[in-house]
Amino acid sequence: MKKHNFSAGPSILPQEVFEKASQAVLDFDNTGLSLIEISHRSKEFVAVYDKAVALVKELLNVPETHEVLFLQGGASMQFLMTAINLMKNEGGKAAYVDTGAWSSKAIKEAKLFGQVDVVASSEDTNYNYIPKGYSIPTDADYVHITSNNTIFGTQFKEFPTTEVPLVADMSSDIFSKPVDVSKFGIIYAGAQKNLGPAGATLVIVKKDLLGNTGRTIPSMLDYQIHIKGESMFNTPPVFAIYVSMLNLEYMKAQGGLKAVEKHNEEKAAMLYNEIDNNPSFVNSVAKEDRSLMNVVFLLKDESKDAEFLAACAEAGISNVKGHRSVGGFRASIYNAMPKESVQALIDVMKKF
Ligand code: PMP
Numbered sequence: 001m002k003k004h005n006f007s008a009g010p011s012i013l014p015q016e017v018f019e020k021a022s023q024a025v026l027d028f029d030n031t032g033l034s035l036i037e038i039s040h041r042s043k044e045f046v047a048v049y050d051k052a053v054a055l056v057k058e059l060l061n062v063p064e065t066h067e068v069l070f071l072q073g074g075a076s077m078q079f080l081m082t083a084i085n086l087m088k089n090e091g092g093k094a095a096y097v098d099t100g101a102w103s104s105k106a107i108k109e110a111k112l113f114g115q116v117d118v119v120a121s122s123e124d125t126n127y128n129y130i131p132k133g134y135s136i137p138t139d140a141d142y143v144h145i146t147s148n149n150t151i152f153g154t155q156f157k158e159f160p161t162t163e164v165p166l167v168a169d170m171s172s173d174i175f176s177k178p179v180d181v182s183k184f185g186i187i188y189a190g191a192q193k194n195l196g197p198a199g200a201t202l203v204i205v206k207k208d209l210l211g212n213t214g215r216t217i218p219s220m221l222d223y224q225i226h227i228k229g230e231s232m233f234n235t236p237p238v239f240a241i242y243v244s245m246l247n248l249e250y251m252k253a254q255g256g257l258k259a260v261e262k263h264n265e266e267k268a269a270m271l272y273n274e275i276d277n278n279p280s281f282v283n284s285v286a287k288e289d290r291s292l293m294n295v296v297f298l299l300k301d302e303s304k305d306a307e308f309l310a311a312c313a314e315a316g317i318s319n320v321k322g323h324r325s326v327g328g329f330r331a332s333i334y335n336a337m338p339k340e341s342v343q344a345l346i347d348v349m350k351k352f
Contacts, residue, residue: 004341007319008150008294008332009172010192017246017336024242036239040232048242049231055248059175059257062204063182069203069223070231070241075102075171078188078201079109082167085223086142086185087114089214095119095136095143095164099154100127101325102169103146110144113215119143126326127152129286136162142185142209148173150193151323153296153330154289159183165209173293174202175251176335177261185209193293194335196244199237251335260335267333267342268292274346280304281349298328305329308352315348317341 005012028035031044038045053068062068071077087094092114096107098121110116117140120131127149136143142165148155150172159166165185174189181187186205192198203223210224219225225233251260272290275283275297283290283297299305305328312320322328331345 001316003316003318004344005318006331006333006337006341006345008193008323008330009190010198011332011334012336013196013243013247014250014336017243017250020246021239021243025239035242038238040235040238045238045242048238048245049236052241052245052248055245055252056202056204059248059251060179060181060204065208066181066204066206067223067227069205069226070236070244071201071203071226072199072237074198074201075169075188075190076105078169078186078203079106080112081203081221081223082106082142082144082186082188083110083113084215084217084221085210085213086165086167087213088141091115092213093117093137093140095140097121097131097134097143097145097160098123099130099146100149100152102150102171103144106144106146106169114141122154127154128284128289130154130156130289136160136164138163140164141213142167145169148176148291148293150294150332151326151330153283153285153291153294153326155291155293157288165206172332172334173291175248175257175260176264176293178257191240191244193332194247196247197240199240200244202244247336263339264292264333264335267337267339268295270339270342270346271295271331271333274349278349280352293332293334295331295333296322296326296328297331298322302327304352308348311348311352312345315344317345317348320345 024035056068094110095117098118107116119136120134122129122131144167146169167186170187171189172193175194188203191200205223275281281297282300320329320331322330
């Protein structure tokens with residue numbers, strides 16, 4: 001029996017995508033070859049790549065000023081790539097908003113390349129809100145945010161307005177709703193939540209921000225080199241890009257990101273409603289900052305945690321244990337999570 005998978009990532013994708021991907025591994029488009037044994041420079045794969053890029057541009061309405069790349073190394077590689085590509089060699093300075101573990105890791109890497117000003121942080125309350133009302137120094141090379149905090153269950157509902165280039169780690173909420181890409185200098189995301197399998201990293205970068213640091217950037221870390229090579233400076237993650245392309249096609253067929261957003265809002269409302277009305281559970285995230293992707297909650301009586309997890313397992317619900325730094329439970333309800341699965345979890349909570 002297929003489980004209700006609430007994993008934070010790698011995570012659920014549509015069943016239809018899994019089926020088409022499986023078929024392509026056996027025989028890609030009746031070529032008599034597997035998708036994963038053909039050259040990345042073959043016309044068949046180049047067509048896949050071009051389609052994936054075109055769908056990203058279409059779904060997110062990416063302006064001409066920005067380039068779309070599929071790289072490797074995960075979002076973690078982008079922690080340093082964003083910094084090395086944007087921070088000036090002489091007197092470089094960047095502003096960071098610290099909203100949890102992933103922001104902190106981005107900050108650690110950026111410090112290798114210049115001065116980092118943490119302009120706001122919600123560390124004081126174990127990251128259960130999104131800081132607001134801070135100012136961003138106008139002489140910063142860029143400001144970095146983590147749009148959705150996978151571990152702590154918080155999400156930016158509005159992005160900072162600033163003249164400084166805005167860089168966002170959107171690993172765990174990309175494609176969950178429309179965003180105005182023109183407002184961002186760089187958006188990056190590891191694929192393994194709403195996009196595709198682990199192994200590909202989506203980067204959307206504003207071209208005129210590049211080439212201005214005065215640094216020597218190693219080739220593999222240089223966005224300009226990847227742009228010139230159309231993500232094929234080295235062998236790209238062909239399987240991950242193919243599955244991402246299938247999932248982008250699926251999102252388009254659902255009616256695009258407006259429709260995806262509506263579905264996500266409805267699912268999150270169902271679950272938060274249960275948490276708020278069920279006397280056994282609590283969510284301690286500031287209401288206006290609650291993530292629509294990662295719903296964290298605690299049992300008021302923590303001694304019953306194991307019992308609740310056992311009840312979930314009994315109902316075919318997997319991966320709801322919370323991250324060790326928060327405790328309790330986390331239900332990741334990415335795009336592909338059906339309402340029926342959310343309802344299955346709610347049913348267990350009600351019975352409990
Ligand atoms: N940023 C966020 C918001 C994440 O959720 C994750 C992974 N869960 C990462 C960064 C790290 O991504 P990767 O493992 O692809 O390097």
